[in-house]
Amino acid sequence: xxxxxxGLRAKRRRSALRTLGFLSPWLIGLxxxxxxxxVSTVYFSFMKYDGFTAPTWVGLKNxxxxxxxNPFFWPALRNTLWxxxxxxxxxxxxxxxxxxxxxxxKTGAGVFRTLFYLPYLAxxxxxxxxxxxxxxxxxxxxxxxxxxxxxxPPQWFNDAAWSKPSLTILALxxxxxxxxxxxxxxxxxxxxxxxxxELDGAGAWQRFRFVTLPSISPIVLFAVVTGVIATMQYYTxxxxxAKVASGVIGGSGQQFEPGYPEKSTLTVPQxxxxxxxxxxxxxxxxxxxxxxxxxxxxxxxxxxxxRSGFMSAED
Amino acid sequence: MPRSRRTSAVALAATxxxxxxxxxCTGSADAGASDDPKAKTTxxxxxxxxxxxxxxxxxxxxxxxxxxxxxIKVKIVKGITDDKINQALRGGGSQGPDVVSSxxxxxxxxxxxxxxxxxxxxxxxxxxIDPATTFLPQMAKYTEHxxxxxxxxxxxxxxxxxxxxxxxxxxxITAPPKTLSEFSEVAKKLTKTKGDTIxxxxxxxxxxxxxxxxxxxxxxxxxxYLDENGKSNTAKDPAVKAMFTWQKKLLDDLGGYxxxxxxxxxxxDEWGPKHPFHTGQVAMQLxxxxxxxxxxxxxxxxxxxxxxxxxxxxxxxxxxxxxxxGTILGIANNxxxxxxxxxxxxxxxxxxxxxxxxxxxxxxxxxTVAALKSPKLNNDPLYRTFVDIAQHPxxxxxxxxxxxxAFLLTLQDFGxxxxxxxxxxxxxxxxxxDAQVDKDNEQAG
Numbered sequence: 118x119x120x121x122x123x124g125l126r127a128k129r130r131r132s133a134l135r136t137l138g139f140l141s142p143w144l145i146g147l148x149x150x151x152x153x154x155x156v157s158t159v160y161f162s163f164m165k166y167d168g169f170t171a172p173t174w175v176g177l178k179n180x181x182x183x184x185x186x187n188p189f190f191w192p193a194l195r196n197t198l199w200x201x202x203x204x205x206x207x208x209x210x211x212x213x214x215x216x217x218x219x220x221x222x223k224t225g226a227g228v229f230r231t232l233f234y235l236p237y238l239a240x241x242x243x244x245x246x247x248x249x250x251x252x253x254x255x256x257x258x259x260x261x262x263x264x265x266x267x268x269x270p271p272q273w274f275n276d277a278a279w280s281k282p283s284l285t286i287l288a289l290x291x292x293x294x295x296x297x298x299x300x301x302x303x304x305x306x307x308x309x310x311x312x313x314x315e316l317d318g319a320g321a322w323q324r325f326r327f328v329t330l331p332s333i334s335p336i337v338l339f340a341v342v343t344g345v346i347a348t349m350q351y352y353t354x355x356x357x358x359a360k361v362a363s364g365v366i367g368g369s370g371q372q373f374e375p376g377y378p379e380k381s382t383l384t385v386p387q388x389x390x391x392x393x394x395x396x397x398x399x400x401x402x403x404x405x406x407x408x409x410x411x412x413x414x415x416x417x418x419x420x421x422x423x424r425s426g427f428m429s430a431e432d
Numbered sequence: 433m434p435r436s437r438r439t440s441a442v443a444l445a446a447t448x449x450x451x452x453x454x455x456x457c458t459g460s461a462d463a464g465a466s467d468d469p470k471a472k473t474t475x476x477x478x479x480x481x482x483x484x485x486x487x488x489x490x491x492x493x494x495x496x497x498x499x500x501x502x503x504i505k506v507k508i509v510k511g512i513t514d515d516k517i518n519q520a521l522r523g524g525g526s527q528g529p530d531v532v533s534s535x536x537x538x539x540x541x542x543x544x545x546x547x548x549x550x551x552x553x554x555x556x557x558x559x560x561i562d563p564a565t566t567f568l569p570q571m572a573k574y575t576e577h578x579x580x581x582x583x584x585x586x587x588x589x590x591x592x593x594x595x596x597x598x599x600x601x602x603x604x605i606t607a608p609p610k611t612l613s614e615f616s617e618v619a620k621k622l623t624k625t626k627g628d629t630i631x632x633x634x635x636x637x638x639x640x641x642x643x644x645x646x647x648x649x650x651x652x653x654x655x656x657y658l659d660e661n662g663k664s665n666t667a668k669d670p671a672v673k674a675m676f677t678w679q680k681k682l683l684d685d686l687g688g689y690x691x692x693x694x695x696x697x698x699x700x701d702e703w704g705p706k707h708p709f710h711t712g713q714v715a716m717q718l719x720x721x722x723x724x725x726x727x728x729x730x731x732x733x734x735x736x737x738x739x740x741x742x743x744x745x746x747x748x749x750x751x752x753x754x755x756x757x758g759t760i761l762g763i764a765n766n767x768x769x770x771x772x773x774x775x776x777x778x779x780x781x782x783x784x785x786x787x788x789x790x791x792x793x794x795x796x797x798x799x800t801v802a803a804l805k806s807p808k809l810n811n812d813p814l815y816r817t818f819v820d821i822a823q824h825p826x827x828x829x830x831x832x833x834x835x836x837x838a839f840l841l842t843l844q845d846f847g848x849x850x851x852x853x854x855x856x857x858x859x860x861x862x863x864x865x866d867a868q869v870d871k872d873n874e875q876a877g
Contacts, residue, residue, distance in 0.1 A: 168522040169546040169765070178875075186871040188842070255698015275697040364642065364702055374841045379848070394518055396838060397546055398876060 155410075162403040169397075179400040183408075190405060192380040193388045196281065200351055200384070201416070204285045205344040209337065212295030217325075219296070220303045230300070237293025245357040248287045249274050253362075274362035277381035284354055284382065295340055302336040303329065338420065345416050349409060352390070355382040385409045465550075465770030473772050474505040478520070478529040480759070481794070482511035489793030493786055497779045504772050514539060521548040524766035530773040532764060533586055537574050537757040537829060538647075538837025542876075544577035545834050549762035552581050555774040566782055568822060570756050571799045574829040584781040585799035587791055588758030589720040590822040591648055593741045594727070596622075598734035599632070599715040608739035610751045612652070615716075615742040616682045622715040623686055630687060630695045633708075635716040637682045638692055639847045642702045643719050646844045647837075649675055651755035651828045652743050657839060658831055664869035666843060667862035674744060676850055676858055689852050705730050721818035725795040728814075738817040740824075753826035754818075758799060797822045835876035839869040 121129075137144070162179055166172035183190050219229050236244065251257050252273035263270035271279045310328045319327065330337075356375060363377040375391055376383030385405060393402030467473070477494065481487055487510050494506045509529070514536050520528045521543075532549070543549045556563060563572045563581060571585040595608055603622055609615040615635070622634030639646060650657070653671040658664060666672040683692060699713055700706025709717040710730050717723065718741055727736055740752045761781055763773045779786055787803040790796075792810045797818055803809065804823060810816075821827055833839055846855070846865045855861045 167546045169548050182871070182875045186868075186875070188845075188868055188872075253697065254694060256700075272694070272697060275693070362697075363640070374845070394515060396835065396876065397518070397542055397548075401875065 158403045158406055158410075161399050162407055164400050166399040167397040168393075168399055172400075175400065179398075179404045183401050183404040187388075187392075187401065189376070189380065189383055189388045189391065192376070193383040193385045194408075196381065196383055197349060197351070197385045199281055200284070201345055201348045203281070204288050205341060205348055207285060208288055208292060208295060208344055209340050211289050212292050212340065213299050213333075213337070215292060215296045216299030216303055217329075220300055230296075233296050234293035237291045239291065241353045242357050244291060245287060245354045246361055248283070248290070249358055249361040252283055274358050274382075275378055277379040280358070280362075280378060280381045284358060287354060287358075295344075298336060298340065299333070302333040306332040342417055342420050345420070346413055349413050349416075350386055351384045352386040355384050356387055358382060465555075465774070467769050467771045469771035469775050470503055471772075472503045473769050474507055475530045475769060475773055475776055476507045476509065476528065477531045477533075477776065478509045478512040478517065479533045480510075480512050480514075480535050486794045489790055492793070493780065493790050494776075496786065497776060500779070501775055504775060506776065518548075521764055521766065524764070528766065529764050530767040530769050531761065531776050533759050533761045535757075535759055536837070537760055538832075538840060540575060540583055540760060540836075541577040541832035541834050542836040543760075543762060544580045544582040544832070547765050549582040550765045550767070550770055552584060552763065552774075552777070555770075555778070556581070559774075559778060561778070561782060566801065567799055568801060568804065569825075570827055570829060571758060571822075574757070574832060575760055577832040577834075583760040583762040584777060586759045586761040586781050587787070587794070587796035588756055588799045588822055589722070590797050590818040590827065591643070591651075591718060591720050591741065591755040591757075592818055592821050593739050594709060594717045594719055594723055595737050595739070596709070596712065596715045596734055597737050599712070600737075608737065609742050611745045611748055612678055612742045613745050616678070616685065619682060619716065620685055625687070628691070630691060632712065633686065633692070633695060633714050635682075635686075635718075636692060636696060636708070636714055637679050637686070638689070638696055639679070639844055639851055640693070641696050642707070642717070645840075646675075646847045647830050647840045648718060648755045649679065650830060651753065652741055652747075654747065654750075654826070654828075657843075658833065662833075662873065664839060664866035664873075666869075667859065667866050671744075672843075672862060673858055676847065676862075678744070679847075680851055683851055709736075721797055721815060722795055724812070724814035724818075736814070738814045740817070740821050750824075750826045752821065753824045753828070754821040756822060756827050756829045758796070833873065835873050838872050838876070842868050842872065 161172065163174060163176060164172035165175045165178070215233055219226050219233070222229060239247075252259050254260055254270070254272045254275055257273075259273075260270040273279050273283045306329055310332075311324055314324050314328050359375060359377040359382045360373060363373070365373045365377075375387045386409070389402050389405045389409070392398045392405060479490055481490055490510075491508060494508055498504065498506060512529075512532070514534055517529070517532050517534055521532070563576075563584065566572075567575070567585055568588065571588050575581065575583045575585050593608060599622055600606075600608075603618075605618055605621065609618045619634030619637075622632065623630065624632040636642075637644060653675045655671045655675065656665050656669050659668070683689060686692060687695075695713075699708035700711060707726070707730075708714040709719075709723070710727060710732055712732075712734065724736070724738060740754055743751050743753065761777055763770055763777060767773055780790075781787070782800060784800065784802045784806060785808075787798050787800050788806045788808045791798040791803065792808070795810070795815060798804050798806070798809065804819060809819070830837070830840055843865055846861050849855045850858065850861055
């Protein structure tokens with residue numbers, strides 16, 4: 118091992134300190150807003166803690182309760198996975214489809230772009246309430262129209278089999294964000310590549326498959342990853358939809374149990390909230406939060422590793 | 433920057449970060465109150481009322497208190513939900529409440545065991561107030577948990593039966609039913625169908641309809657939810673089975689789950705003018721005393737009556753009882769003005785004039801024995817029905833539990849699956865309910 122002259126060592130230390138100094142705003146942010154909460158979540162998951170009295174060590178009790186005995190955890194996990202698979206894939210397909218259509222339109226593209234983007238700007242609570250009203254089985258205009266044309270309409274948010282599809286429709290209605298991203302990427306595809314493909318006799322599907330898709334694959338990946346993470350944190354819409362559809366919207370001290378109807382709109386973040394802030398069980402809430410964190414990490418890691426499959430060679 | 437100063441700056445920053453990261457605020461057990469109630473101070477009072485008339489009534493009440501206590505100013509925050517209360521009681525801080533009120537009586541157990549709300553016993557003792565004789569006994573009972581009193585009742589709610597007198601006349605029914613078998617017959621008689629749809633429902637027994645929860649039926653059957661050891665008792669208590677069986681039979685007789693659920697989802701909002709009882713879509717409604725005022729304000733085109741909700745045939749001697757709940761009032765344990773806060777709590781919950789005027793203004797049932805006897809109390813016969821229900825010795829509220837009302841919500845969930853016909857074996861279902869409730873309570877305890 119070579120000895121480093123003291124002057125050089127001091128210089129290195131100064132340089133390291135300077136680097137740390139410049140990094141410190143981000144480092145402090147990382148520690149305060151990510152590392153400390155993460156470490157304390159792990160710590161509290163082994164504690165009995167109601168938020169008022171000092172925490173006490175209970176070992177794996179909270180973990181056992183969540184995985185074996187909590188009546189909400191598994192239904193919520195199933196619902197969240199359903200939403201991740203169905204809602205995310207449909208949102209990507211729908212966003213890409215609308216983007217393709219609008220880029221193909223010669224006249225009035227601006228109007229359609231605005232029309233499709235506007236719903237995205239609606240506050241989620243207001244949008245959800247409006248949807249519950251529109252899809253109300255008895256008084257909503259949707260079912261009135263469906264009955265008039267002789268169909269037997271579903272109960273939408275009031276039926277366990279239809280509540281998640283109803284939420285998916287709501288999510289597709291607010292597709293504006295993805296549509297704009299896809300449109301930008303579609304307009305970025307070099308025109309000469311299309312022309313070359315056409316000269317080689319490629320049809321519309323082949324042009325899409327061999328020219329468009331490879332060019333926009335990073336954007337598709339981005340949409341899928343951010344979609345998966347957002348859906349894992351899906352909270353506001355199902356909670357509002359369940360509350361409004363069930364009719365229990367406060368008043369006489371009736372407690373509302375999330376997930377109406379029959380736990381079908383229960384998502385993992387709602388379980389975290391229910392345990393931590395309604396049942397005063399911070400320990401079990403931390404367990405569920407950690408499971409959610411781990412799942413999000415696994416999903417993202419899987420998608421990023423599969424990246425090579427999505428990306429074209431030069432990406 | 434010279435090196436020594438830079439080093440000390442780094443050290444200071446590091447120390448500050450460590451201090452910041454390792455500090456966690458936790459509540460403490462009640463350490464009594466040391467503030468001077470005569471000192472000039474401002475209290476923050478959170479309440480859940482939001483209707484303009486109710487907000488005005490509570491404000492008027494608070495102004496009277498301020499006039500009597502010139503040193504105390506009260507900052508009122510309206511429309512507060514339980515979730516907000518829970519957060520504030522944990523967080524504290526200068527913007528947090530000193531005095532809170534909540535409509536969720538089921539949460540008393542959680543508030544008391546977690547020390548979120550201060551123990552009121554020392555204050556009551558000092559003021560020589562005996563809760564057992566000052567408040568209505570059942571209300572005194574549901575505002576404490578396991579012998580610990582962390583809340584007092586601030587007005588109460590009594591539940592009974594509202595009925596459409598015109599519909600009764602039309603069907604040839606002369607008096608409100610007293611037993612549940614009579615009630616089921618009347619409900620069937622009042623139901624009108626047109627083809628496959630229900631035009632008018634005599635009564636909607638579904639656990640998912642307005643106010644017809646397991647808990648609200650439970651008082652009529654006299655359910656013992658928890659045994660003396662705090663274990664769930666529903667599989668052993670024949671009253672639970674009787675309630676499930678009666679409700680399911682009535683639901684099936686009136687058209688079955690699918691039909692009634694379709695009807696239920698098509699009616700108006702519970703708190704709006706299009707409530708199905710107001711529109712005549714439902715002829716009988718289990719509800720609290722407020723419904724009478726709401727119905728009167730909505731200027732219905734028909735006459736309404738009120739009576740106690742019927743009881744099982746074997747308990748006809750107890751006819752007149754009902755489910756009770758109400759608003760609870762407590763002092764935040766993290767408040768540093770507990771003595772001043774107690775002055776406000778004492779005034780709101782025990783001053784007869786304050787209780788009566790507030791009860792009259794918002795059409796709730798008074799919670800003190802003196803206020804119930806007051807000649808100033810509203811004389812409206814509809815309202816008086818509920819005052820009588822509140823005073824019935826057998827009227828009750830579900831027991832307090834360490835896990836709040838979770839055990840009731842669990843039973844409600846099982847009730848819904850039973851009414852849907854998804855689970856047919858009632859014994860097995862109630863055993864499952866007991867197992868779940870016990871696991872949840874063990875986790876919370």
